[in-house]
Amino acid sequence: MTTTTVLQDNCVRNDPSGKNRLNWAIVPVMAIVHVGAVAALFFFSWTGLFLALFLYWVTGALGLGICYHRLLTHRSFATPKWFEYFLTICGVTAMEGGPLLWVAIHRKHHQFADKEGDPHSPRDGKWWSHAGWVLCGNALRQDVATLKRYVPDLAEDKVHVWFTKYHLAPMAILSAVLFAVGGFRLVLWGVFFRTVVGLHATWIVNSAGHIWGSRRFRTRDTSTNNWWVALVSFGDGWHNNHHAYPVSARHGLKWYEIDVNWYTIWIFKQLGLASRIHDGRPPVRSHANQSNSEAPDRVTAMANVGIISHDPVEERHLFNERLNLRKSGLAAYPESNRLRDP
Numbered sequence: 001m002t003t004t005t006v007l008q009d010n011c012v013r014n015d016p017s018g019k020n021r022l023n024w025a026i027v028p029v030m031a032i033v034h035v036g037a038v039a040a041l042f043f044f045s046w047t048g049l050f051l052a053l054f055l056y057w058v059t060g061a062l063g064l065g066i067c068y069h070r071l072l073t074h075r076s077f078a079t080p081k082w083f084e085y086f087l088t089i090c091g092v093t094a095m096e097g098g099p100l101l102w103v104a105i106h107r108k109h110h111q112f113a114d115k116e117g118d119p120h121s122p123r124d125g126k127w128w129s130h131a132g133w134v135l136c137g138n139a140l141r142q143d144v145a146t147l148k149r150y151v152p153d154l155a156e157d158k159v160h161v162w163f164t165k166y167h168l169a170p171m172a173i174l175s176a177v178l179f180a181v182g183g184f185r186l187v188l189w190g191v192f193f194r195t196v197v198g199l200h201a202t203w204i205v206n207s208a209g210h211i212w213g214s215r216r217f218r219t220r221d222t223s224t225n226n227w228w229v230a231l232v233s234f235g236d237g238w239h240n241n242h243h244a245y246p247v248s249a250r251h252g253l254k255w256y257e258i259d260v261n262w263y264t265i266w267i268f269k270q271l272g273l274a275s276r277i278h279d280g281r282p283p284v285r286s287h288a289n290q291s292n293s294e295a296p297d298r299v300t301a302m303a304n305v306g307i308i309s310h311d312p313v314e315e316r317h318l319f320n321e322r323l324n325l326r327k328s329g330l331a332a333y334p335e336s337n338r339l340r341d342p
Helices: 003-010 016-020 027-043 048-074 079-094 099-111 126-135 145-151 159-165 169-210 227-232 240-245 260-270 312-327
Strands: 278-280 306-309 338-339
Touching: 027 048, 027 169, 048 079, 048 099, 048 169, 048 260, 079 099, 079 159, 079 169, 099 145, 126 169, 145 260, 159 306, 169 227, 169 240
Parallel strands: none
Antiparallel strands: 278 306
């Protein structure tokens, strides 16, 4: 069975006309997990709370922020394949879909940030950018052609395709284990409560991260840096920094911009689990005096983002990897969205 055949089994073609219709495959699930999260408050236990916090870090930081976002979407660093798959399991357990779907949506967001075609822009409404895009329309239903365009690298990986097809399996296994260990109380905290907090932490980056905060860089979108969004998302709240230099593994560019995900990647490097790390540096000013209309659509990230590893073999491998993505027509993989320096 080919990769395309596997994807066709679970994908339908996007229908933009359905934007105002509730997605009845998603709404009941979201309602149940939110009711379960509220119910957890009536069955409080310190064990449940600490379990929820730990799994929130495992799924939200290791799984989404580090793996889905910085590793799989932007290839900001590289890891051994076995470790990449372990991190992917952490991401799948966040209940935000499989890697192909999540990465495709985020790459599409970068291509059309705050313009027509952006899956979750606040220009379509604050609520839409937060959760409306999940509850309504077809943003979570990507057809094969879209996946092949936006995630050609992942679509060729049978393991990532399997994780996408059976993305509910890790959550089901976790629920069974927690129930066997601590009963329904642990399930309420470790699954329902933790999942709801994680979902809103991700969604708040899409909404508040494009509405409130400061802007260090003039980008072609409304992305902002917001300290409290950064805290709940383990560093992804430095969103304006990220949109200016999407390929950078470091989102907090100043010492006071707390970026837990970046600290974790640095630890991975010390353990030999991360290499070819793109580390954001102060931007060059070669285009600072150009008008907005004269500024290039993209400023080559290699001039603005340093690579921690200076091994020429590793750098050539990374260059070839990005060249293949460009040749595939992956326009949603911009290396810089910066108009000009501040």
